[in-house]
Amino acid sequence: MKELKKILYAEDEPDVQTIVELTIQTMSNYEIKICNNGKKLIECVEDYNPDLILLDVMMPEMDGPTTFKTLQNNEKTKHIPVIFVTAKAQVHEVESFKEIGSWGVITKPFKVMELCSDIQTIWDSNNNG
């Protein structure tokens, strides 16, 4: 089973960026890089070559679902698993993210203590499955 090491995260809110970065650094051994929006993520995804991508849904320039589609359309990036991190927590929205092929959804606001374990759980369950 592949080990989760590098995470690439697109998030436009600087505060959330800081919190997630601090959380990952404090609570896990993952390495994380954060981009301000989907477009920026697309620019650096090939260079960074992450094991997992976290995508915010509502972002300027390029939103989460569009970014996801772009990644899927690129042969070099379509294998990288994606988890949406979203405040759009209504059931049908969560379902729709799963339907388009993401590995999972983490809803905001998340518990700092649980963020890393949630990511790991989704990672593990998809790798086993």
Place this chain on the structure above:
Amino acid sequence: MAKSIRKINTKIFFIKTIFVILSLIITSVILFALYSMNLIDSETTKKFQFHEEALLNSIESNILVNKASTIIFANNIGVYGPQLNENQILQLLQKNIKANPNIFGTGIWFEPYKYKKNLKYFGPYCYYDKNNNLVTTFEYNTPQYNYFAWDWYKNAKNKQRAAIWSIPYYDSILKTTFITLSVPIYNNDNFIGTVTTDFTLRTLQEIIKNTQVSNNGWIFIIDKKGDYIASSKNAKINQKNILVEKDKNLVKFGQKVLNQEKGLTTLNLNNKKNLIYFAPISDTGLYLVSIVPSKDLFGYTIFSTIGAGFLLTIILFLLLNFIVLKYEKFNQSRLNLILENMNNGVIIANKNFVIEYYNSAINNLFLYSKDDLLDANLNTIFPDKNIFENFDNNSNIETIGLKKNKVNVLVEIKISKVFISNGNKYILDVYDVSKHKEVEKLKDEFVSVISHELRTPLTSLSGALELISMNTLNILPEKIGSLLKIATNNTTRLINLINDILDLEKIKAGKISFNFENHEVMELIREAVQLNEEYAKIYNVKYEIINEMNNILVDVDKDRFIQVLTNLLSNAAKFSYPNEIIKIEVNMKNDLVSVLITNKGCGIPKEYYSKIFEPFSQVDSSDNRNKGGTGLGLSISKSIIENMNGKIDFYSKLNEETTFYIELPIFKKETVISDNGVKK
């Protein structure tokens, strides 16, 4: 107003009119029947008795023709002593007699001894013969006239204030039959004598004639033998006996009268029905009989009753018609006003869905001008034909309406099939829901945006607080530590609140899909209790499942059901007195299983009973802050349980205990399971 409405109203009016006439006729008949059965008889009796009384009074007053003056001088004697001397009184009496040719003699007789000192005569008494010559007066000490020993005088003395009639007697001197009438005189209630008058039978005859009830009637007086003493019919007088009459009915009646009976009866004479009143005239041995043909009494009653009833019916009918007409007119104009000023569109269509009436709201909604749509098919404005083929009466249907300018409008229609006078009609209540839908959409968007916009800063806030707490809690000064805890707790509360609001909105809007599966109720309870055990410790309480009831299945969404149980269990803990046990009980009744959660605590005051499942309705809002919670839990629980076809409720004893319970239909109760777990 369209024609059909007018038609309907005319028909209703017609029916009402017929109803009014019928009821009036029936009322008249009933009234008449009652009247002729009871009322007439009693009225007639009264009338008759009145006549008898009047007759006797009349006779008495006629005989004492100048009664007034007689009484006056009698009073003068009684009250003032002999203000008039006896000669003066005598002159007055003579004057009296002269004025009344039928009176043969009159006099005043005083109590003996009482007045003898003042009086020369027994009483001033005089007779006049037929030629009006004074015959006699009697002096006081004339022994053959010791009147005070005579019956008529004793009777007059003993009988309070009533005239005394003598029996007829023959006067050998005057050669005439007389009757004497004595009227007692009183002074301050003391009997002092009588005013006495003799008159002939002819006098009686004249009087009777003058006091007849009816021209066709007959009044007569007979004596003990049945001889006619007086009669209003001349022929009868002094000639015949009632017992030798040709008419057998009359003879039979005569016998009845002579048997001293008294009363009112009917008698057929010459094939005509008569009413007869008969009674003995007091102390005289004479009988008074008054006969009146029934038609004289009833004739006017029967026909005038019918006539009056008929007239009354017509008057009432006209009056009611007038009122009904006014009312209908008022109703119609009011109905018109209401219909034309409604926001909702109203259409009346016939059974073929052809429009017969519509109000101006329809014009406004579909942009047609007045009467454009009359006689058009409903399909003109509602293109979907299916809605009229299959619809539930009174149910709301959402459909597309087509405006005149071919623009669609979303409407809700309530179709009612009704029966109006000339057949089945459809009444359509049309409501423009496009705005409503727009608002609903806006609200959805708003909720979605709010949820996102609030959640994003909350993510940062709660994350930051948690990170600080995690790393620094132990090294921060105590006060800052507690402030940090307050900030963290309240952030959590805010997050819960937003989640609950969204939850409630979603459940109420039916946007949550329930994942129904069969679960054993006991297992769900155990799981929920386990999940909440840690929470209970905060309040120093413990959960205890007091009975087990295995193999009861319910069809529920497991997560949602546990959410409800968690809500009830945590509430029970929150509002329990410390160090108490919260009891969880499972009951089964018919096809329902209920889960009861009981805590000992301050309970719920009655005034909050109706609000307890309303959002934000914890009993005491200050308590709310102490206990935590969003105030939405029970509201959400109720919505969830109702979505599972169940019921949630409670009962409470103030300052003792409160029980919340859930009732759910049992999905399938498996039959007995043996000890080794194998189904039998």
